[in-house]
Amino acid sequence: MSVNLSIKGVSDATAERLRQRAERNHRSLQGELMAIIEQAVAVADARSPAVAAAATPTVHQGWKTIEDLVAERLTRPLVATKGLPLAVDIVRADRDSR
Numbered sequence: 001m002s003v004n005l006s007i008k009g010v011s012d013a014t015a016e017r018l019r020q021r022a023e024r025n026h027r028s029l030q031g032e033l034m035a036i037i038e039q040a041v042a043v044a045d046a047r048s049p050a051v052a053a054a055a056t057p058t059v060h061q062g063w064k065t066i067e068d069l070v071a072e073r074l075t076r077p078l079v080a081t082k083g084l085p086l087a088v089d090i091v092r093a094d095r096d097s098r
């Protein structure tokens with residue numbers, strides 16, 4: 001069963017900053033609020049293992065923030081692509097072909 005939540009008395013400035021954040025993350029305002037709440041609950045759950053064990057799985061909307069993508073990228077080592085040209089070589093070849 002899902003629950004509807006309502007926040008009253010949000011200032012115009014706060015609402016506008018939330019809208020901008022949602023736009024940066026390619027989400028609706030509703031989706032951004034859900035992501036914020038899910039992240040806050042996950043942080044709280046991480047601090048309490050008993051609560052984390054009893055928690056239900058988190059539903060993801062399919063969008064990641066830039067911060068999420070950067071954090072993911074930093075956890076993976078760089079992999080050299082042997083045999084493929086460097087970007088600078090591609091640009092030079094294109095420039096020299098004119």
